[in-house]
Amino acid sequence: MSTTIEQTAIPTGTWNADTVHSGLGFEVPYAVAAFRGEVTDFNVSLTDGALQGAARIASLQQKEENLTAHLLSPEFFDAERFPELTFVSEEIRRDGDDVEIDGELTLKGITKPATLTGTITGPTVDHFGATRVGFKLQTTIDRTQFDIRWNMQLPNGEPALGNEVTLKADLTLVQA
Amino acid sequence: MKILAVSGSLRSESHNGALLRAAAEEAPRDVDIELWNGLKGIPAFDQDDEIDPPLTVEAFRDKVRDADAVLFATPEYNSSIPGALKNALDWASRPTASNVFRNKPVAVIGSSAGAFGGVWAQAELRKVLAAMGARVADVELAVGHAAEKFDENGALIDGTVRQELRDAVSTLVELTLESLLVAA
Numbered sequence: 001m002s003t004t005i006e007q008t009a010i011p012t013g014t015w016n017a018d019t020v021h022s023g024l025g026f027e028v029p030y031a032v033a034a035f036r037g038e039v040t041d042f043n044v045s046l047t048d049g050a051l052q053g054a055a056r057i058a059s060l061q062q063k064e065e066n067l068t069a070h071l072l073s074p075e076f077f078d079a080e081r082f083p084e085l086t087f088v089s090e091e092i093r094r095d096g097d098d099v100e101i102d103g104e105l106t107l108k109g110i111t112k113p114a115t116l117t118g119t120i121t122g123p124t125v126d127h128f129g130a131t132r133v134g135f136k137l138q139t140t141i142d143r144t145q146f147d148i149r150w151n152m153q154l155p156n157g158e159p160a161l162g163n164e165v166t167l168k169a170d171l172t173l174v175q176a
Numbered sequence: 177m178k179i180l181a182v183s184g185s186l187r188s189e190s191h192n193g194a195l196l197r198a199a200a201e202e203a204p205r206d207v208d209i210e211l212w213n214g215l216k217g218i219p220a221f222d223q224d225d226e227i228d229p230p231l232t233v234e235a236f237r238d239k240v241r242d243a244d245a246v247l248f249a250t251p252e253y254n255s256s257i258p259g260a261l262k263n264a265l266d267w268a269s270r271p272t273a274s275n276v277f278r279n280k281p282v283a284v285i286g287s288s289a290g291a292f293g294g295v296w297a298q299a300e301l302r303k304v305l306a307a308m309g310a311r312v313a314d315v316e317l318a319v320g321h322a323a324e325k326f327d328e329n330g331a332l333i334d335g336t337v338r339q340e341l342r343d344a345v346s347t348l349v350e351l352t353l354e355s356l357l358v359a360a
Contacts, residue, residue, distance in 0.1 A: 069273035073309035080279045080311075080358055 010049045010092050011123050011133050015173035017044035017053075018132070023170045024055050028143070029162030031154065037062055037071065039085075046133070046173050051089040051101055053169070058083060075150045082108045087116070094120060099135065105167075107146040114139050116169070123175070131175040138168045177352060179209045179345075180243035184250030184261035184286075184297070186216050191287040191322035192249035194330035195341070199247060199285075202342045207349055209247065212239055221266040233267045237276045240268060245281040245352040246310075247345070252288055252297035257304065269308045278309035281355050283348040285317040285341070287325070293318025313351045315344045 025038035041059035045052060057079040062068040072079040089103035097119045105114035121134035143149075143165045152160040181196040193211070200209035217232040219225075240246060250261060269275045284301045286294035295318045306312050317340050319325055325334040332338055 066272040069278065069309060070307075073278065073306075074311045075306045075309075080355075 010094055011046065011175075012048055014048075014176040015046040015133060016176055017042070018172045018174050019043070021172040023168075024053075025168050026165050027168065028165045031160050035161075044169070044171055044173065049092060051087070051092060051103070051135075053087050055085045056083060057085060076148055078108055087114070097121065099137070101137065105139070105141065107141075108148060110146045112141070112145060114141065133173050133175075135169065135171040135173070137171070138166055140164050140166050177207045177245070177349065177356070178243045179203070179207060179245045179247050179348065179352070180239050181209050181211045181247045181249070182215070182261070182264075183211070184215075184248065184258040184301075186260060189330060190251070191289075191319070191326055191330075192251050194326050194332065195249045195285060195287050195319060196247065197330065198332035198338065199249075199341055199345050202338065202345055204346070204349060207345075209345075210243075212236070214239075215260050215264055218260070218264045218267060221263055226270060229267070236264060237268055240276040240280065243280075244356060245283070245348055246277075247348060248282065248284045248286075248301060248305075250284065250286045250294060250297050250301055252286070252292075252294035255296045257297050257300050261301070262304065265304055265308065275308060277305065279355065280310050281313060281348060281352040282310045283313040283315040283344060283351075285315065285319075285344055287319035287322045289322050291320045293320040293322075311351065311355065313348045315347050317341060317344045 019042060022044065023038060024042050025036055027034045027036050038061055039055045039057065039059045040061055042053060042055035057077045058072060060068060060071055062071065071077055086106045087103055089101050091102045093100045099118055099120040101116040103114060104111050116137040116139045118135060118137035123131050123133040126132050142163050144163050150161065154160050181199060183190055183192045183196055185192045196211055200211065203209045214232055214236055218236060219230055251258060268277060282305050284298045286298050288294040298318060302312050319337055325332060325337050327333050
């Protein structure tokens with residue numbers, strides 16, 4: 001069986017995320033460093049060159065349950081009213097290992113255009129014979145455009161929490 | 177729909193209590209606004225007492241849990257929230273991650289003898305409630321010069337304020353209906 005697969009095109013057919021070997025998270029400046037979080041319940045698929053994904057906000061994981069509760073509250077993500085973050089691609093451009101994906105990101109019920117940039121690896125056949133393609137993607141959003149406005153002032157007058165949030169996706173998609 | 181009404185003032189002839197009684201009069205059909213009178217019975221918050229909380233605290237939490245929404249009317253003491261009210265909320269905010277105010281629709285209104293109607297106390301109360309995880313309605317009603325707006329029996333006699341009160345209650349009711357739909 002040949003394992004040589006075309007490496008320059010966006011894979012066609014249907015590919016679904018192996019969620020155990022994928023991760024979705026965010027990073028935002030907080031006080032003096034970056035603060036990170038991730039969601040564990042999500043699904044992502046690539047179907048005939050179109051990428052789409054949905055993440056359950058309630059699956060947000062933090063090291064401290066009170067912080068998780070605060071992030072799920074109406075002051076932040078408001079998971080009760082807006083249970084999902086979604087992304088739907090409109091165009092995917094590949095140049096070697098580099099990839100750019102234009103699409104629409106919906107968070108807290110607000111939809112904005114977003115471009116994910118990063119790299120694509122594969123498709124390649126794994127050690128069990130499944131064909132996988134990997135994406136390492138990120139985009140930066142202004143959280144206030146998605147009505148996530150909480151902040152506190154530091155003693156020096158600066159805001160404690162940054163507005164620019166980096167969303168990151170490390171995806172392993174398996175050919176259906 | 178059940179709305180619990182909480183006054184930040186303990187005074188028997190409080191204008192904030194009177195404002196909440198007027199709100200109850202203006203409640204739409206099928207909306208029951210119940211005034212809570214237990215504030216004075218809430219002891220000072222002490223984390224050591226959390227293992228076996230005072231019965232009055234449990235009763236307050238039960239009232240909030242059973243209500244579909246909470247309407248606050250607060251006076252302003254020294255530019256901020258009255259201590260007794262903040263103390264009751266500090267009790268109610270525990271345990272933090274699952275407290276009875278999480279996602280609870282709330283609205284803040286208030287009255288004062290001065291010109292500004294307690295706007296700073298209201299703003300701080302909204303901040304506290306949001307930090308507790310409540311769903312704070314976009315409502316502002318600051319009734320200044322309270323002595324001119326209520327008669328000697330505590331009845332609201334100002335037609336403009338009465339209309340603003342109707343609007344405030346209506347906004348809270350709409351927010352609460354949305355929450356009831358989400359929960360259904």
